[in-house]
Amino acid sequence: MTDPWLVVRADKGAVLVVPATGPATGEPVRVALDRDGLVASVPDGPSDERARLVPAVGDRVLLDDEGTTLVGLLPRRSALVRDSAGRTSLTQVLAANVDVVLVVEHLDPDPDLGRVERLLTLAWRSGAQPVVVLTKADLVPDPAGMAQDVAQVALAVPVHAVSVTDDEGLEPLRALLTPGATLVVVGPSGAGKSTLVNALAGREVMATGERRAGDGRGRHTTTHRELVPLPGGALLIDTPGIRAVGLVADAAALEHTFADVAEIAARCRFADCAHTTEPGCAVRRALDDGELTERRFTSWRKLEREAAYQERRADVRLAAAEKARWKRVTMDYHRGRRGPGAPRP
Template sequence: MSSPAAGAVRVVRADKGSVLVVPEGGGEAVRAVLDRDGLAPLDDGRAVPTVGDWVLVDEADGSPHVRQVLTRSSALVRDSAGGTSREQVLAANVDIVLVVEHLDPDPDLGRVERLLTLAWRSGARPVVVLTKADLVPDAEAMTREVERAAIAVDVHPVSAATGDGLDPVRALLAPGVALVVVGPSGAGKSTLVNALAGRGVMATGDRRASDGRGRHTTTHRELVPLHGGAVLIDTPGIRGIGVVADADALDTTFADVAELVALCRFADCHHDGEPGCAVVAALESGDLDRRRYESWRKLVREAAYQARRADSHLAAQERARWKKVTQEYQRGMRGAGRPWR
C-alpha cells in the first residue's frame, strides 16, 4: 500500500510520546513528537499512532510534531486487558498477516485459529508460515493438518536454516505491499524477517543455551523496508493473545462450523443438546473435530464478552456526555440570572 496522501510519512516504530517516521520510498528516519497524551487526530476522534500508520508531520518550535494520523486501510487489533482503550492496534495499513507457527515443537492449532481470526478481523489477508521444517521428519503431513484448521488460507512450511520453502513467501513481497508477522515467541519471526530481507536486520534468539521459556528476543514492533519495495513489520512474540473478534471474522476462520450452525433447527440453537442441532450431529459423526469445536466455542464466548464490555463502555461514555450537557445547561441558566429549576 503506497502513501495515501502527499507528504505523508510512515511510522516505522512507535514509542511513548514520539514515533520514528520515514518518507515513502525510504530515506533517513526522523523522530516526531506526539502532543497531548501521545494522541493525534484521526479523522473523527484521536488515535495513538502505531507502526505502519501514515502520518502528517510539521515542524513546530524547531522539532517535528505528528499532526494527523491518516485513515487506516486495515488495523491489526488485539484485546489488551490493561489501559484505558482496552484495544491495542498492533499494526496499521498492512495487506498480509503472516501467521507464524513452529513445526517443532508441534504446532498449536488453537493458536493458529486465534491468530487467523485476528488477521481476518484486521481487513488484511492471512497466510500461515510453518517454521523449522528442517527439524521434523514429515513437514508435509503436519502442513496438511494445519491446512484443515486454516480454511481458504495458504499454508507454507519453511526452513530458514536451509532456505527450503521460502520462495512462495518471497512471492508475496510485491512492491508497495506491507506484511506483518505474528506468532509466539521463538517461532522464528525475526529469523524469517531476516531471511526475507536478505540481511540481519532483527536480532534473533538462540534458546539452546537455556530452556528459553518466556524469553522474548524482539521487544518492540518495527517496520523493515525491503529492497524490492515491500515492507515487513516484525513483532514481539505474543502469549495468550486476546483477539478482538467479531462474528464475521469468526465465521471466516470457522467457515465449516458456521455452515453447520446454519443447518441447526433453531435459529438460536446453543449447540448444547437441543433437537436438530447440526453441530452436535457433526461432532457425533466425527465430521467435526472436538478440538476445533472447543476452540470455536472459546472464541465465540470471548467475542460475546468483548461485545458486552464494549457496550457498557459506550453506555458509560453516553452517561458522562449527558451529565456534561446537563451541567452546562444548568450553568448557562444560572449565568442568565434565571432560576434553573
C-alpha cells in the same frame, strides 16, 4: 505539514518516522508525542474518529512545519488490534495499514492448532489477508503432511511450510513482497518470525535467538514492533510474540476462521441451539460422525465466548461514553440558557 510520514516504530512517548513517499531509506526521525502519547486529529476522518488516537507501526502521520510535532493521523485502511486492559481504549493497535498477516507457527515442536485459529481470527479481523507460515521444516520428517493438517483448520488461507535454514519454501512468500505491500508477522516467541523477516529482507535487520531453557524466552527476543522498509518497496513488520490472552475475538472474524463450523451449526433445528442436548443438533451429529473434531468444536466455543464477553464490555463502555456525552450536551444547553457569565442558580 505536507507529505505524510510513516511510523516505523512506536514507543511510549515517541515515534520514529521516515518519509512515507519515495524510498524509505535514511535515518528515521524521532518525534516526541504529547503528554498522553496521543494524536488529536484524523484529517478527513469521520467525526467520531477525530478522537485521540495512539499512533502505531505502519501509521501514516502528519508533522507540523518544523517537523517536530505530530499533528495528525491519516485514516487506516486496516488495523491489527488486540484487546487492551487499558481504561482509555478498548483495543490496542499493533500495526496499521497492513495488507498481509503472516501467521507464523513452528513445525517443531508440533504446531498448536488452537493458536493458529486464534491468530487467524486476529488476522481476519484486521481486514488484511492471512497467510500461514510453518517454520523449521528442516526439523521434521514430513512437513508437507503437517502442512496439510494445519490447512484443515486454516480454511481459505494459503499454508506454506518453510525452512530458512535450508532456504526452502520461501518463494511464495517473496512473491508477496510487491512494492507498497505491507506484511506483518505474528506468532509465538521462538517461532522464527525475526529469522523469517531477515530472510525476506535479505539481510540481518532483526536480532534472533536461541530459546533459553526454562523460561522459553530467546536471548535475543524481539521486544518491540518494528517496521522494516525493503529496497523493493515492500514493508515488513516484525513483532514480539503475542500472548494468547488479549487477542481480540470478534464474531465476524470467527465466521471466517470457523466457516465450516458455522455452516454445520446453521443446519441445527433450532436457531438458538446451544449444541448440547437439543434434538436435531447438526453440530452434535457432526461430532458423532467425526465430520467435526472435538478439539475444533471446543476451540470455536471458547473464542465465541470470548467474543461475546468482549462485545458486552464494549457495549458497557460505549454506554458510559454516551452518557458522558449527554451530560456534556445538557450542561452546555443549560449554560447557554443561563447566558455567558450568568450566576449559578
